[in-house]
Amino acid sequence: MSEKSSLYPELIRAIKPATGTLGVLLPGLGAVATTLIAGVHLINKGLAQPHGSLTQMQRMRLGKRTNPRFALIKEVVPLTNLNDLVFGGWDIFPENAYQIACHAGVLSRELLDQVKDQLESVRPWPAVFEQAYVRRLSGPHLKAGPTKKHLADMLIEDIEAFRRREGVQRVVMVWCGSTEVFMQPSPVHETIEAFEAGLKANAPEISPCMIYTYAAISAGVPFANGSPNLAVDIPALVEYAHKRHVPIAGKDFKTGQTFLKTVVAPGLKAKMLGLTGWFSTNILGNRDGEVLDDQGSFRTKEVSKSSVLGAILQPELYPDLYGKVFHKVRIEYYPPRGDAKEGWDNIDIFGWLGQPMQIKINFLCRDSILAAPVALDLALFLDLAQRAGLSGIQEWLSFYFKSPMARVDLQPEHDLFIQHLKLTNTLRILVGEEVLDHSGLDYYESGDAYRAGMGGA
């Protein structure tokens, strides 16, 4: 504790220690999942650094600026050590994580070969999958059962068998599977009773991603959705997570173009610069790109990517500046680029007296390199949340998502800087540290503080 006590003493948590091993279950052992697994083993062997991971590298200020401590996040809250992670997962293809990672081509063979044994030991379990939900994919490694309830029970059995076999103390699940076709919330998603009846009746409104989410919550396993699929955000599963005291978070990893959008848009708004149009286009050539080449899956991604600007710019409060924004998002499947995505943004803005200006951004990013540390942080923070006794929507993890979840009566927060403050202040609150508001006025308007700064009494 710092010398100044928390503003929220009632929210301080007795966090259980991160003893023993943590199972990280990944439905969808594709490019992101295998880049995460390979990365953790390379880091554990001292062959690489966890760049891009807040849980591993970021320091946060504790206490006053006159007497600051810049502690690593993992020193402020008890997080599971990377050496204590054990991975498992499901996929519609039976290849092991080494074979998949070689095929994905994100990391070089030279790097992958240094953790070949660890990667080969991760062999996916048969998946719950239906091609109707991901039209561009079909695979042989599938579960079969008469109803979706039977399939959910099989996933729960996989989780329990993994617990027993690996002797892990705790388990979290991060969906790294493909983007499914666009779905609207419907009555079967409203309550957990309707959802469970739908599982038994094979309701078409229940997608494979929802079945994994249901299985995770049933098994007491915190769940994060890295895709834009409608799943953990339906009322039935939010209610179920509350009932079962399970932390959940979603959705759609915020990594490349949308990450930059949530950096630039708050800047324009902070300076009261107007916006007439924002055109974003991408080329990418990995399997994710192939899946998104189908209009059904693209629509799911498009909706997720498009929600960002309106929420940040608040056109209802600033109609003169943001009342007529033309926002367009395109994703083009272009195989030669593989995982090395290229994004272009053209931003038409206006300033003083309505005079027009333009901003161009050309981001040559690498999708899975940006997504892997996000998936890692989510796994570790969700485990922390569970040990801290938190459950339901973890809004403080909005930082990591394109479409952050929020309570139904609250607007989600998209501004990256507010999201970051939300995350770090939540950690401060949990351990009873002073919340930072960054006003700084107390250093100047309190006479004692001013004299102390001038070397006075």
Ligand SMILES: NC(=O)c1ccc[n+]([C@@H]2O[C@H](COP(=O)([O-])OP(=O)(O)OC[C@H]3O[C@@H](n4cnc5c(N)ncnc54)[C@H](O)[C@@H]3O)[C@@H](O)[C@H]2O)c1
């Ligand atoms: N890479 C990024 O920057 C990024 C950013 C935001 C979101 N995402 C999302 O993360 C997910 C993973 O991305 P990726 O690049 O690793 O894609 P990928 O295509 O390489 O991997 C997805 C894997 O999921 C498997 N799969 C599909 N449906 C499944 C099911 N029902 N059960 C089990 N496995 C299933 C596929 O066979 C594939 O191996 C996608 O939904 C993508 O949209 C990625």
